Amino acid sequence: MDHIPRLSEILYIGLCRKIGTPTEVTIRRNVWDMLYILDQNRHTYKHECIGRSILSGSQREGFRFDTSDQDYMMWCCGWKVIKDISQSRAYNSSLCDIILMEDTNTPPGFVRLQLLTVPRGKYFTTAIIPFNDRIYISSFLWRQVFADEIRFENVTEHGPCSRYYIGDTEVDRVFCFASKYWPSITEHWIKRCVKQMWPPAAVLKDILNNDIHCVPIGSKCNSSENDLEWRLSFSLAEQKLVFNMNHTQFLCYGLLKIFLKEVINNNVEEPLLCSYFMKTTMFWLIQVGHLNWRPNNLLECFWMCFKYLILCVYRCKFANFFIPQNNMFSYKIVGVARESLLEQLNQYYRIGVACLLHSPTLRSILVPALSRPSLVIPSNRGHIQDIVDIDKSIMNEILDKLVIKEGYSFTYLKSVDMLQHSIISPYMSLTLQYCKANYLVNTAFTAAYSSFYLKNKYVKYLDKMLCNMLKLSSRIGSISHSLYLALYYYRTGRYYKALNITNLTKQRLSKPYILYKGIVDRYRYSEDVSSLSLSKKMNFAWVAELTLYHRIRYIEELTLEQQMDKLMSGSGFKGSFYSPFVIVHMLSVLSNYRLGNRFRYLQSLQDLRTLLLYDDGRYISLFQRDMSWQILGICQQVVGDLQGALQSYQESLRQEPFHRIQTATKARIDNIRQQLSENIYVHV
Incomplete structure (x- = not known):
């Protein structure tokens, strides 16, 4: 296998599909850029002794490998x-x-x-x-x-x-x-x-x-x-340097990471080489400036990087890019371990560029090109994406992966107002819009939770303000954001309004073009949604999970579960994720029950049970099933179906214990068994 331009271009296209196109990588970086800017601006309003955290590592650089971990740096x-x-x-x-x-x-x-x-x-x-x-x-x-x-x-x-x-x-x-x-x-x-x-x-x-x-x-x-x-x-600094790479350089960096993981370190318990060495190799060779970093030269670029790595192992010296006096191989790659590694790398060197075929990922890209010598694909084809796939990438970064911090929501809102008139990219603007919707929700429910201490004459004014905040959130956020307004109406006893919002949201969730967790009817989405702006797409067709924080009481029926989850999760994430398809049925059951609509709440109860029994992961992920069965049990217990509630709670215990609510589930089971035994005693 030679360094021929045809194979380099096909490898370039394959890596675009595996690692990401320029657009996808830009989306990933812009989302986290916006969060970083928001976090920086927060310090204008808060005491400087608060904590900071940033995402670092390959996730921040723009990679989304299946095995990518999350690296966070935290300081005060x-x-x-x-x-x-x-x-x-x-x-x-x-x-x-x-x-x-x-x-x-x-x-x-x-x-x-x-x-x-x-x-x-x-x-x-x-x-x-x-x-x-x-x-x-x-x-x-x-x-x-x-x-x-x-x-x-x-x-x-x-x-x-x-x-x-x-x-x-x-x-x-x-x-x-x-x-x-x-x-x-x-x-x-x-x-x-x-x-x-x-x-x-x-x-x-x-x-x-x-x-x-x-x-x-x-x-x-x-x-x-x-x-x-x-x-x-x-x-x-490393993030900025990676961001400054052109896409061929970025893909070459990704190619080195794949080769390291799937070939050099394959089945090695304690590997000597790490991905940081691959990054440093890229920095040195880019700065030297002798390589032509173009798609049709990708194989040559990889080979030069690989030879540089072998040379460093041979010399037992690998200079840090920022401080060359720091030999990163010292006390690490020495003695017998170094000789063994050098022999391994030399074996691949003798094979030539064909050593890439030892990687399953790279083999799946290159073998079809080798078996069809006439196959030619221009490298610019790798940048072409359907609008549905681009929107899925945007949603995956913003709605599915972005976790909004609970604290300082009001402070973050000030930062949002500062940035709304700034010149930023469309992806950063959409991230800002989504963050604003979440900050409005967090601020509203935090204020509602604290309103117990207010005098009566202020409660009505506060309620009106909170309703307006939640309405604004539902107008600028995803479809799911309207359920926060329904939760607030239910919490404050306005069951008709809660039911109206719930029914409207249920209709919107049933549309064939909705996009949830990357699953969508591509034809209907293209027909009905693709011509809209990103902002309107999010509000019209995108569905996100609901995040309920432990310390905020949203509705009384979920208080016990939130308390137990908070107690067991310790210093972990201080909230839980709920499927909107479960919450919409829950609100329908509870609101209809409070209004005395027996037929409707029984129908909604059956709909929720059917969803849980037959869903294949489309609407309820594996990590939501314990809480979802718990919610069904709560609804059944509220309406008086104790036997059904008992079965649902037992089913909740059989699920993956992601939400750490088992203590609450067992307490509810004990309570139901006590009620059942009392009912039998009274009947006798």
Whole structure:
């Protein structure tokens, strides 16, 4: 298999379908760009000692592999890291914890963090240790402190991160320190970028205006001070560099990641190479500027990257892109392990570019092209997508993956107002619109939850304001957002209004063109929806899950489940996801029952039971089934069908325990059995 342009172009198209087209990658990045901007603007209105978190790693860069994990960096804005003692004058030590970053007498790329202020809070008092008559923050103790804060099961250490699982998703969280001051050792990198003209001057300026981070892990060298060392992380700078890649470069980066996972590290328990080395390889070769990064040269680009990697293993030296003095192979790829890895890589080198066929993913792309020498597909075909597929990509990022934070909703609304008149991309604008709809809901229900303490003369005014907020949310959000208004009407005893909204929403959910979890009637969607703007599409045809937060009482019937879920989830996500198709039936049952419409609530009850019995995952995902059967049981219990409720609760216990409501389910079962026994006693 040669480096022929035809195969390179076919590989380019195949990777566009596997990794993403330029449009899809732009959508993914724009969504998280908008969230990052919103989070930054929040600090204009809040005290600076609040926490920050950002998504990093391959997800933030724009990849969506099936096995992609989620990497989060978290820090407190009240932790001020400086590189010179004179910079401490810029901060109020009574409000901030001031930390001096020392890079003398430390391995390249590592620093020590000296705490200059009096230790406050359990994090600092637990993690500090004295050294040379000064107080330093121990990276080892810091990891331990925050690992103990995570209450998910099977939390493990992974480098500087705490690793755990939410369902099948692997999550890495690192609690670190951010600094706007770049250490002196990075000055050579800045000069090199200017000389090589990559990244471009505007991108370099943007990078230098962003923070760097200190993550809690020391160097591998044998030193008694390892616990005092913190590794410099350039995660935000790396994101900017990846964003500056053209699509051929991005796909080559993805190609290296696939080859690493499916070939080099296949069946290897403790791999020596990681995807960060692939990223660094790309940075070095792009900056050198000797390669022609075009679709019809993709195989040649991959091969040059692969040869660079072999050379680094042979020399046992792999220079960090930002700090070349930091040899990332030191104490890692040495001795027998290095020789074994080098032999493995040389075997692939002797095979040539055909070594890509060892990867199942790449083989499925290349074999058809090899078996049909006449097959030619222009690379620009890889960018062509049907409008339905583009909309599914947008919805997948915004409605299906975007989790809106519960706290600071009113503050976020101020940020939304600031950004509404900014010049932003259509995908960022849609993200902003969706966020606004959710912030309105969160603000309304939070205020409603707090209205118990208000005097009666203010309650009517507040109620009118909250109704207007929820109506606005239903006008700008997805179809599902109208159910929040129905929940509020039901909560406040306006059952006719709740039922009207519920029936209208049920009709909208029954339309053949609706898009929910990527499933849609393509023909009807193209006919009825494709000509609309993105904003109208979301409100007209897109359906999202409902998010109910633990601390807010939406309706009395779900209070016990929310309390138990909150109690058991610990420091995890502070809410639950509900299928709108279940909630709409629940509201129909409860509202009709309160209004005395016996035939209608029994029909709605049967509809909900039928949905649960025969759904194949189209309307209710696996992780929603425990709560969905619980809701059916609650509805049956409310209307007096105790035997049916008992069966539904037992069925809930047999489902995947995603919502951690088993204690509530068992309590409801005990309550029903007690009622049944009392009824038998009375009858006798």
